[in-house]
Amino acid sequence: MSSEKIISTVMFADISGSSPLYKQLGDNKANFLIQKLLSMMTNITTKHHGKVIKTIGDEVMTCFDKTDSATEAAxxxxxxxxxxxxxxxxxxxxxxxxxxIICEHNDLFGETVNNAAYLTGIAKSGKILLSKNAFNSLNLKAQKLCYEYDNVVLKGHTLKTKIFRMHWEQKTDENFNDATVHMGIQSFTRAAKLNRLELTYQSQKYILTTDMEPFTIGRNTGISSLFISNSFVSRDHCQIIFRRGKFILCDTSTNGTYVTQNNQREIYLRREELPLTGQGIVSIGQSVRRAGDDVLGYTLKV
Structure with missing residues (x-):
């Protein structure tokens, strides 16, 4: 069968939480429920004029002629x-x-497929994420159910692009759609652009803006935005990113990161995230008390 390239909307839907279910109910009962849920997802896809391309474990891959149909199914x-x-x-x-997309041997290939799979991978349980192209293809009423969720680098790309999250909890409340969600897209985006985070470390000062790449901290020479030579510090210790209107500290280290915000009690992070608010102190790899002056200061400017 020869390949054919067409414009289409690709949707992946993945069941999360299945592993604990197998432990809780046993293989037979858990598999019965999973198959029943997959069957339900298949029926909904067909109902909204879509096609199930394949099932991969606990995930279905579908395609639709219209993005509106895909989001209605989702x-x-x-x-x-x-x-x-x-x-x-x-x-x-x-x-x-x-x-x-490229259609070949009853399967789909191409960048659109990869993007949909990537968005599914980063989506939290119970969420629907859309690419910018998918969002732009929606009708106005459907767009009002969405808001800017993050700026990410899609697989195989080098530049960041906007992605969107779609509300599904309230289907028909038009007052909710117009007053809350649409307002969120416009006002939230304008306000976020005014934010900046000022960082100080010893004699160094950094200004982080909302459109910057992640600010990395660690012992990775030539790669870390802020290089700290300390045995408590991991090569790629932590980073500060701007996401959904907040500057967020993301720890990826062995020893963790200690944060004191607004003169409150010290918070310990290890492989965790924390939105930065007001002003405070960040200590890399050891508590503020032990670190002494070897800490970062930050101030959020709005």
Whole structure:
């Protein structure tokens, strides 16, 4: 069969929380519930004029001629999963992209497929994420259910692009759509652009803006934005990113990061994230008390 390139919307829907279910119910009962949920997702796809391309473990790959149809299916899947699993810990992670795809041997290939899979991978349980192309392909009413979620570098790209999250919890409340979600897109984006974070470390000073690449801290010479030569510090210790209107400290280290915000009690992070507020002190790899003057100071400017 020869390959054919067309414009389509690709959606992945992944069931999260299935591993604990197998431990809780046993293989047979858990597999029965998973298959029942996958069947429900297949039926919803067909209902909204989509096609299931394949099932990969606990995930379905689907395609639609229209992005609006894909998001309608995604919202119904989320709502049906919520009702279906009741007291179970099953939730869906859904990613959607619109663009060119290659159809070959009853499968799909191309950048659009990769983008949809990537968005599914970073989506939190119970969430729907859309690429910028998918968002731009929606009708106005559907766009009002979305808000800017993050700026990410998609797989195979070098520049950041906006991605969007779609609300699904309230389907028909138009007052909610207009007053809350649409307002969130406009006002939130304008306000976020005014933010900056000022960092000081010894005699060095850094100004972090909302459109900067992640600010990395560690012992990775030539790569770290801020190089700290200390045995307590990991090569790639932590980074500060701007996401959803906040500067967020993300620890990826062995010894952790200690944060004191607004003269409150010290917080210990290890492989965790924390939004930075007001002003405070960050100590890399050891508590502020032990670090002495070898700490970072920060001030959030709005």
């Amino acid at each position: 919202r119904e899947m989320q709502d049906s999963c919520r009702k279906f699993q009741s007291n179970m810990a099953l939730k869906l992670r859904i990613g959607i992209d619109t663009g060119g």
